[in-house]
Amino acid sequence: MAALHKTIYIGPFVHCATLTELDVCPNGTIGVSEDGKIAFILRDRQERQVPQGQGWEEARIVRIQDHGFFFPGFIDTHIHASQYPNAGVFGSSTLLDWLNTYTFPLESSFKHLDKAARVYNRVVARTLSHGTTTACYYATIHVPATNLLADICQSRGQRAFVGRVCMDRMSPEHYQDESTETAIRDSQACIDHVKQIDPHFDLITPIITPRFAPSCTPESLTALGHLHQRTGVPIQTHIAENKPECALVQELFPESKSYTDVYDSFGLLTPKTILAHCIYLSEEEQHLIRTRDSKVSHCPASNTALSSGTAKVRQLLDNGLTVGLGTDVSGGYTPSILAQAREALFVSRHVAMTEGSQAKLSVEEALYLATRGGAQVVGLADRIGGFEVGMDWDAQMVTLSEVSEKSDELDQGVGPVEIFGGEEWGVKIAKWVYTGDDRNTAAVWVKGRLVHSRGMFKA
Amino acid sequence: MAALHKTIYIGPFVHCATLTELDVCPNGTIGVSEDGKIAFILRDRQERQVPQGQGWEEARIVRIQDHGFFFPGFIDTHIHASQYPNAGVFGSSTLLDWLNTYTFPLESSFKHLDKAARVYNRVVARTLSHGTTTACYYATIHVPATNLLADICQSRGQRAFVGRVCMDRMSPEHYQDESTETAIRDSQACIDHVKQIDPHFDLITPIITPRFAPSCTPESLTALGHLHQRTGVPIQTHIAENKPECALVQELFPESKSYTDVYDSFGLLTPKTILAHCIYLSEEEQHLIRTRDSKVSHCPASNTALSSGTAKVRQLLDNGLTVGLGTDVSGGYTPSILAQAREALFVSRHVAMTEGSQAKLSVEEALYLATRGGAQVVGLADRIGGFEVGMDWDAQMVTLSEVSEKSDELDQGVGPVEIFGGEEWGVKIAKWVYTGDDRNTAAVWVKGRLVHSRGMFKA
Structure with a gap:
């Protein structure tokens, strides 16, 4: 360089x-x-x-x-780099069938490094062209492809959080971590790779990425909590995106008080945790997230596309939560955070139609979420998101x-x-x-x- | 040519x-x-x-x-050509304050023909660039500017319905028709102009355009109904876009059974009538529209932007109504019908979230509304909207x-x-x-x- x-x-x-x-x-x-x-x-x-x-x-x-x-520059707090070839492709599906129909088949193909190279080069080039200077990427379960994504971000100069996806259940057997041990070993390998190419995480930061609670056994969630504690590396995952998903979590974790409590009980709800979606959260859960100082990634285009629901951003903000925007490609159809600001304005209007006009976000607020809010979400509010000396x-x-x-x-x-x-x-x-x-x-x-x-x- | x-x-x-x-x-x-x-x-x-x-x-x-x-080519069944400079500018307003704050000040400036020339040339060039081959334009109340829009459409080769806006109340005094007589005289002048430049309405068709019921005195609505009967020229107007608007109509026309009945009672609900929005229509009103074979222009981006509501397109279709898409610039932020197809899909998902998944439109359905549906709405299903010999x-x-x-x-x-x-x-x-x-x-x-x-x- x-x-x-x-x-x-x-x-x-x-x-x-x-x-x-x-x-x-x-x-x-x-x-x-x-x-x-x-x-x-x-x-x-x-x-x-x-x-x-x-x-x-x-x-x-x-x-x-x-x-x-x-x-x-814009900050995309939630984007699946590997799903980029599916942008705009989701039919009439909702979250759980969308995963099986569109997402797992695509992601599993990233065992081929040439495929990964083509897609990852493209998604980084495109997000940069939309003004995204920082992106929180989900890759796939594959170590070589995930490390390649980190390399590409560094070489193209995009600030990025790069996460190897952890999942050891509820996906096709050929596309999941074999065991808790391999999940941790592989995640550690990706952390080590970033340490090698960017020792102080100046530009690239590894991020622990349990796909979402249903995809991970309690053993793996426990081990990922320990990995976070041991390394201090941030965490990203999904929460409360879709009603059947919430019911599934309740069924899989009957001892937990709530979806949020699942992550909390495994040590995964920390000031360095980014929670995507946050559509169906009780007041208690929002309070718990605030207490833990975990962060929220609002993904309006995705939530509408998959009919997941409408996140109540005004309520989240009023409850003191820190909120940024995420494109959630390819649940979301576009890699543009500018388009996401627009979608956030539109989703807030749909919320306002049922809950009153105070729910409406303004253009200024949407831009704040896209910049300062995102910077807070990724823990870099002192370095990016605005223009200040230093x-x-x-x-x-x-x-x-x-x-x-x-x-x-x-x-x-x-x-x-x-x-x-x-x-x-x-x-x-x-x-x-x-x-x-x-x-x-x-x-x-x-x-x-x-x-x-x-x-x-x-x- | x-x-x-x-x-x-x-x-x-x-x-x-x-x-x-x-x-x-x-x-x-x-x-x-x-x-x-x-x-x-x-x-x-x-x-x-x-x-x-x-x-x-x-x-x-x-x-x-x-x-x-x-x-x-796409068919835009509802677009205010004169409002194009305001695309994207509406703040947190809703219909009635939006008209006063943003719209009337802009439209009234079209008494200056140089302003009209600049805007109309641009909007026709832009809509063509988005693939809009047919557009149903609202102009302003001004005869010279409206005629200029017709000239520009003809010269640039866009198929268009060009309407001089009729309104003789509920707008600033300097921006309304002086009387029923001048309203009819001016509308006739615009019809005559099109007859002169395109005698058989091959490309350009004049269209009678009462802004919406609250903007027109019963005398003017009566006269416009007669004008339609006399000339056979089609009609476009707005209906049931916003709740306060519906309440206002009830107040202004206490003797009418419904908003739809207002237009019907003045002879303005015919097979050649295009009704924009149709958000708040009872089953009876939908039945009446079907009986009269009037047409619907669905404007999803505008309806969300102005928090007007969500049109129930699946219900309208199931009730046998003919539906096309409209950008409704500048209630809608974009002159692109492709974007409108996307917004129609998204609005249908918001409807589905409350009313069930059958409300969801498919990509195929959205494209149908953008082409064949629009062709039916403008009465040209035998000539445009698809590829058939002849x-x-x-x-x-x-x-x-x-x-x-x-x-x-x-x-x-x-x-x-x-x-x-x-x-x-x-x-x-x-x-x-x-x-x-x-x-x-x-x-x-x-x-x-x-x-x-x-x-x-x-x-």
């Missing part, structure tokens, strides 16, 4: 000040040093004072054109172009957002969230490194 | 055989004659017999590349590209659908519907005329 240069980013920047408020700086200047960290932020071009005598005179300059702005430059350049006066022809290189002139910042941002796509993400940086660029933006 | 050539379209074609079944022809050959009509369809390349001695030897050839296919060639070329074996780099000219190889047709189509966008529509024809092309496809 090439050494980085000091770089100064000039132009409007936008990030989330609080859950409900954006901080829009129309005339920003952000200096990023060679280590990829933000060295200074100047909010007014008229009074610009780039630090003197530290080499900033020689810095590269990246300027926003037209109606664009810099925005923090934080990493994990960012995207969003470009919005103005419809020309003549408007006779579409410029096909330009994204779908239509700026007619005179739009205020709030309107521009809303247009981006509702009508934008990857064409509006011209460039993406992780830790100061340019990891994606397209069209108008020349690196 | 240049004279058309005989053209032979070679490659897979897909269209809807019935509500629930696609007809996929992997080796198709479709001949389109100079009048833009389908002259012959051959289903098997091995036995191809292009008609002899009729000049087909000299025909132009258009071939599908890779994983593409020809598909009927029908018009209103079609799009859909291109899907395969992820290369190396998959190292994204080809940014290519659409977002990911084909990994080996996908069956049903899977390809599902991927297109869920993950595709305008980049996957390489070319669009209306009545045999190429009206849009991009990227890979050279006209």
